[in-house]
Amino acid sequence: MTKTRKRILKILLFILILFSCLLILFNLSKSRTFQLFGEVVSSVPNNDKKIALTFDDGPTENTSIILDKLSELNIKATFFLCGTGIEQRPDDAKLIVASGNAVGNHSYSHTRMIAKSYGFIKQEVDKTNSLISKSGYTDTIFFRPPYGKKLFFLPYYLSKKDIVTVMWSMEPETVLGFDATAEEIARYVIDNVKNGSIILLHPMYNPDNVLPALDIIVPELKKQGYTFCTIPQLYKEYK
Ligand SMILES: [Zn+2]
Structure with missing residues (x-):
């Protein structure tokens, strides 16, 4: 040669x-099920047909109609909020907390947490946790990475702070597209739900499709024996 x-x-x-x-x-x-440090959860399997609805981003101007819908359906959800959103709409963040729904940390600026410095990631997590606490929230705060992206520093810092990463097991809007109709979203969730499913939806940006979908999903799944829990409730009971 x-x-x-x-x-x-x-x-x-x-x-x-x-x-x-x-x-x-x-x-x-x-990956929704593995990270290099700390704990990551994408579903919480149980035998009691308990599931969780999780809403990412915001708060936005749609907060009130989302809370009204949850109250009308008599269920609680978990809102993964961004620090910038809380700063822009502090009263909406307080409303979410006061309504008894759970709140999680979805970073401060909703930037991909990859190829960022350790200091930047620390600030994104800490600043938002502090804003969530200032909104009156006292339960455990979980973290959901923007775009579901995490690699080295983010899981490392979260594990140091004993913060659990919460991903999801169902994302109808990603699978079907954000223009999917309420009926399509509902059908997808009803057909694919399992004990312990964590369902990701974006009513803060997509209320016209997601909220009517909830009108179909919630009564149907309740009829099938499912209970809608928050992430802290599911985690504390089954993890
Ligand atoms: Zn997001």
């Missing part, structure tokens, strides 16, 4: 290894 050929082979091998490493890191960063 000539020297040039050997060199080309070495370069190709290097590219292959590099590409494999990047692929592994990419899959790791979006």
Whole structure:
């Protein structure tokens, strides 16, 4: 084998290894069931047909209609709020807390928590936890990474602070598209729900589809014996 050929082979091998490493890191960063440090939860299996609705982002101007819908359906959900949203709409954050629904941390600025400094991640987590506490929330605060992305520093810092990462097991809007109708979202949830499912929805941005979907999902799943719990309730009872 000539020297040039050997060199080309070495370069190709290097590219292959590099590409494999990047692929592994990419899959790791979006895994719903594994992270390098601390605990991650994507469902809370149980035998009591208990499930959780989780709403990401906000608060937005839709907070009140979401809370009204939950109260009308007589269920509680978990709101993963962003620090910037709480700062912009502190009264809405207080309303969520006062309504007895649970609140989780969805970062301060809703930035991908990858390739960011340790200091940046620490600030995103701490600032938002403090804003959530200032809204009157006293229960355990869980963390949901923006875009579900996490790799090294975020899980490491969360584990240091004993904060559990909460992902999800169902995301109808991602599977069906954000323009899916209420009926399509409802059908997807009803057909795929399992004991301990954690369902992710975005009524803060998508209330016209999500809230009418809840009108179908909640009575149907209640009829099937399911109970809607918050993440702190599910976690404390079954983890
Ligand atoms: Zn989000």
